[in-house]
């Protein structure tokens with residue numbers, strides 16, 4: 001593979017940041033703003049009235065799309081934050097009277113209450129190890145609790161009747177149409193910029209494979225919490241507008257039904273598209289209002305039938321279908337858009353000081369002492385003691401169920417072992433979660449290729465570098481910096497010519513290589529590889545073997561390898577550890593292991 005094929009920049013030559021769609025977005029936003037300005041002059045009062053409400057709903061549907069469509073958090077609870085903003089406004093105006101200062105204070109109180117509530121939910125839903133289902137259940141309970149609290153407020157909150165008759169900001173329907181319209185356009189444009197930026201891709205990476213993100217050193221819990229709080233604030237602002245505009249609040253706006261309706265609008269419009277949920281919400285809410293007037297008894301049935309039909313026929317929603325058709329048409333007319341990552345360039349990263357392995361570093365790279373692991377009464381690992389030095393390739397072999405993967409997990413995640421100590425580069429990993437173990441210098445490759453399927457190869461590599469090279473929150477940088485080790489894998493396996501190819505279409509061998517490059521992009525000191533040759537062809541296996549041997553020598557990496565392919569083990573290992581029934585039965589040179597009668601009996605199933 002020729003190095004000349006790799007687009008690579010020197011450290012001084014940084015390409016211009018890539019923001020090609022920005023101008024297009026500004027033009028589209030300007031046209032929509034002109035439309036918002038002109039629309040009330042061409043519409044009847046009823047339509048203006050309904051559309052103000054529809055646009056308010058669209059802003060909160062946008063927040064649901066960010067959470068569900070991008071981050072993968074299926075939330076039923078946005079209605080509770082909407083109600084926090086609406087009720088804060090209604091209560092301030094009812095008991096304090098209206099003034100500009102009170103209107104501003106109500107907005108701040110609504111946001112504060114929503115963010116506090118969201119903080120509590122996020123604390124309960126996004127702790128280390130919590131599954132996605134957990135967040136959904138908690139956000140399902142939230143609207144039920146908030147609704148009960150509003151009922152329990154008695155005359156203070158108006159109980160089941162809610163609050164009405166309070167004075168609000170004296171704006172006409174047209175005035176509110178402009179205020180809400182401008183807010184919706186600004187919010188959508190900001191969300192669009194963010195989700196298309198490098199940092200926005202991270203949300204998709206978390207949705208696709210949160211475990212991989214954690215093992216890339218990213219604190220996914222914190223990222224989810226921050227996004228959740230921001231979306232709660234967006235919900236509260238929508239509630240503030242709603243109360244000001246409608247001058248009435250009722251417990252139903254906090255309810256589970258409204259929370260679910262938001263999900264339906266997002267699903268119909270096309271989740272993960274931003275524009276789909278915004279346009280979908282406006283159309284559905286407006287059409288519902290019309291149908292409600294014309295067919296008071298059947299309008300919900302009609303909406304229900306449309307929803308079920310779309311979900312069955314178009315599970316990704318309506319907008320993706322329209323963009324697919326547009327792409328098809330562009331392809332036919334030869335006007336297909338180039339992929340945004342066609343300009344992505346690789347660059348050599350300057351070595352991070354933190355992870356730099358000084359030549360001749362003293363002490364073991366990895367020290368495992370008395371490690372135990374139990375699953376209930378099942379003892380899977382017992383009294384595991386060994387050390388590995390820099391530049392060494394240590395293979396961990398043993399029959400199925402010996403505990404090899406469990407040992408890898410214990411080294412990469414300090415919270416997993418039941419006893420003993422593990423040190424990486426002289427630092428005890430204690431009970432640190434995987435993202436903190438990465439900081440100490442642990443990089444882990446899983447048994448089955450663990451990449452972000454819908455992201456491109458370039459995006460996967462950028463996310464792998466996110467811990468060391470923070471991602472831009474508003475643009476695509478167009479550059480991916482890789483350390484020499486990762487660059488070597490990318491070059492040797494030809495991944496550099498696949499930078500704009502979605503990871504899911506790569507061959508099995510290239511996926512394995514991509515994950516290896518992602519792990520090396522972390523600049524680890526200790527690399528854990530679980531069956532890196534599984535499913536590879538002989539040629540790919542030889543290539544990976546050569547790369548690993550070179551890396552161990554050139555980069556002084558300590559590589560711990562789980563392998564069933566004993567021929568491969570013999571070719572590349574400097575030492576072999578044999579594990580059997582959770583204990584080390586031999587720790588020696590390749591020759592010692594190959595000639596050991598004990599090892600033969602272990603593999604024959606008679607070793608004790």
Ligand SMILES: Nc1ncnc2c1ncn2[C@@H]1O[C@H](COP(=O)(O)OP(=O)(O)OP(=O)(O)O)[C@@H](O)[C@H]1O
Nearest residue numbers: 375378380398399400401402403404405406407562
């Ligand atoms: N989460 C779990 N709960 C209960 N038992 C488990 C769990 N994970 C692993 N085990 C058990 O621990 C033992 C060791 O499993 P492990 O996957 O570490 O073996 P292995 O040596 O990697 O096997 P293989 O070569 O087949 O991958 C097995 O008996 C397995 O059933």
